[in-house]
Amino acid sequence: MLIHVLRSPFLYAGIIGLLILSAILHPWQRSSAAVSLPSDGTPRPVVVELFTSEGCSSCPPADALLKRLSEQQPVEGVHVIALEEHVDYWNHLGWADPFSSNTFSQRQDDYAHSFGADGVYTPQMIVDGQFELVGSRGGEARDTIQKAANLPKLEVGVSSVPGSGEGKATVEVHVSNPQGIAPREASELWAAITETNLQSDVKAGENSGETLKHAAVVRSLRKVETLRDLSGYQQHVDLSIDSRWKKEDLVVVIFVAEKNSHKIIGVGSAALRP
DSSP: OOOOBSSOTTTTHHHHHHHHHHHHHSOOOOOSOOOOOOTTOOOEEEEEEEEEOTTOTTSHHHHHHHHHHHHHOOSTTEEEEEEEEEOSTTGGGSOOOTTBOHHHHHHHHHHHHHHTOSOBOSSEEEETTTEEEETTOHHHHHHHHHHHHTSOOEEEEEEEESOOOTTEEEEEEEEEOTTOOOOSSOEEEEEEEEEOSOEEEOOSSTTTTOEEEOSSEEEEEEEEEEESOSSSEEEEEEEEOOTTSOGGGEEEEEEEEETTTOOEEEEEEEEOOO
């Protein structure tokens, strides 16, 4: 069951609560669907986005689930690449989420449009840009990640380039298409920077008095360019680094997505060198 909230975060709180209770009681439901590994045994990368907010009382269990998925990597044969995106439409309800941005709210709106949904909700998990579920449902998340891992992808190599200077970082990106993927539409290259080990002592709103610990919080997200050729792209991508971010906790995620459907067809990541 999908739960849609038309910019009204209070609706369906009871139903979300029941879903969260179910997720806590049954955090992992084993799936018989094995992930088919490449010949070299490299885990298949899967992007797991979570749209969340520190002002949403239903969100902390989903944040914790994303944290487990990214830190423990419990899905065999898969490398989960987490993107925790904090929306801003909860900010007027008592607590302004310090990690929130309208960029993420707009991205969630774009997904709702591509899914044919009539609204958005938190916590919402989106896997590889094409599967969505309530963000606290651990068993369903595992099954969905396994399903996504078995779909063909571009190979995206990312490596940090040292010596970029203060407030900057550069990564070398290489995209290849060994499986001959033919996207249905134009493809775009995106760059995200995530930061781990972040937490907040919430002073107001639905989570007042709680200390919330996060997974890989997205600090920046931007489209780099539209790709004309998927079989041999190789470029340096320059990134801006805020001085308040801890560079030792930063990871850059580079992914390729179809322009209109937002389906992610390739992804790679690398830690930024201090």
